[in-house]
Amino acid sequence: MPLLSIEDLAISFETDEGIVDVIDEVSIELEEGETLGLVGESGCGKSVTALAVMGLLPRPAGRITGGAIRFDGHDLTQLTSEEFSRVRGGQVAMIFQEPMTALNPVHRVGKQLGESYRLHHPDASKAEIRQEALRLMDHVGIPAAERRLDEYPHQLSGGMRQRVMIAMALSSRPRILIADEPTTALDVTIQAQILELLRDLQSEYGMSIIFITHDLGVIAELASRVVVMYAGRVAEEAPVEALFKSPLHPYTKGLLASIPRLESESKSVLPTIPGVVPSIDELPVGCRFSNRCEFAQDQCSQAKPALETASEGRTVACLRWRELDQDVVVSA
């Protein structure tokens, strides 16, 4: 049984243009101890899906209109906000792109790190709480931790702040860590440090990670399984090596082809996906990728493609995936 199972999740948002289905029948499973990559471009719904799992959808604008999020025998969509706050920060924790969204700028780092320990150990002395904060900082590789405890978040570098946020997220020993673009704002050399840290902590704690990013390089490096989202739906799901070797969905194919690569010829013409990502109030009927897809036919702008099982562990939502897959084999 998967640790977390998102089943046919539907989320709508109230906007000036009316009610929009931002997430449409998204199903994702997360196994114990694995790293699942959730990838897609802006507006694909990857972050909204994560916020729903955390019970952090902006209200009242955002609403879950269907489906279930099962974790540990409970359907999270049915929890009261009080019950949810026990799951969140305890069993499921989240880190963000901008650590300052999670850190309080007016409190010292040490105080914020000790907060969770203080909550769970109401009788702990000040010295004990400080000791725990120090241990956490050491654990995520923050040098001169003793001094940093008394600093404010703005005194830390971006990479150090990200480490502090990771330490806070892990202080309750969560079973699931949701990481939403945690390295996107960092320089590559600092990103490499943080990815290494996450890998180390995962093997130590055995937690599951949902890693959300638009960066296919980070996905290739970290994830064992990948879900590709486009315009609020799952386009394709596959083990990481299969996805990069033989993508099935035309969107995934286009995305992988359009990344400039270090090994490719300088100044050559890059393959592109025509058009732009549709805004949520202008979603195409049928397959939401149909207006940008070079393989689209009439049927694609009429019928919504179901998520089909292509092979063991692989699903794809494209009416034409079978014949397109054939074509690739023939031309290869």
Place this chain on the structure above:
Amino acid sequence: MNDSPLLRVERLTKHFPVRGGLFLRTVGQVHAVDDVSFEVRRGETLGLVGESGCGKSTVGKALLRLHEPTSGSVYFEGEDVTQMDRKRLRALRRDIQIIFQDPFESLNSRHTVGKILGEPFVIHKVGTPEERQQRVARLLERVGLDPLAANRFPHEFSGGQRQRIGIARAIALEPKLIVCDEAVSALDVSVQSQVINLLLDLQREMNLALIFIAHDLAVVKHISDQVAVMYLGEIVETEDAQQIYKAPKHPYTQALLSAIPMPDPTASRDRVILSGDVPSPITPPTGCRFHTRCSHATSVCINRKPVRERVDVDASIACHHWERIESEPRAQTPS
């Protein structure tokens, strides 16, 4: 053909004062750019890479005197930009343009796209009003937009389309050089590749030179002929774009390259992980500025600043130990 470089930058330096205390006296200097020299040839692209705070954007702005250089010279077609008066400088802006990361910020949101694109022609007194309209329509078509876009406002466009508008405005007066400061960094991958292709097309067509400033090394490599790597305000290595990715010489370039996550799950992951953060540019390390994070550093690196030496036609490197490092077998093997 004219063989002399279009742009020659010599020992460009830009320090920003740090003020503090009761009377806001200058208490220090941010060494944003220190002693930077390079050349850009006509119709070619120089990529400027490095991590945040390395000074790459300041270089771009100092060239155009959007930041007044502290010292050094910038020769554009042989004439020193740093010595130009206002009038001459304004004329120069026909030849050198700059594009920023967020085109929305640089486009006046209350003007139609037609008015925004017509502005350069008005300022530089080009053509009659009807001719200007035609030019605007041609510009829009050239960057892949519908000429009817002229009647709409910037907020009606997506990020990629807005960057196309930004590019249209930059090429309006047929410049010889465009500085692209993180011009594609904020775009989604599928749109980013469209804009890169557009820039490459325009370059070929107009024999445009580009200075492409970005932190994404794969993107820089794709669009550049030459690459200059910056660290803490200094250029540590320059090299032909193909070469630098095959055989980086400077330990910082090596670390930077090895840190890039490759979109290939089967790629080998032997990487040089740098410890710590980039030091403060207010009090940069002595000697070689990279020595605090370099695994090859010795006492000479702490005491003496390495001089950037030319090692090939288009290659230069500032490292005391590059020859020794090159002769050692490297852990990371390019696949």
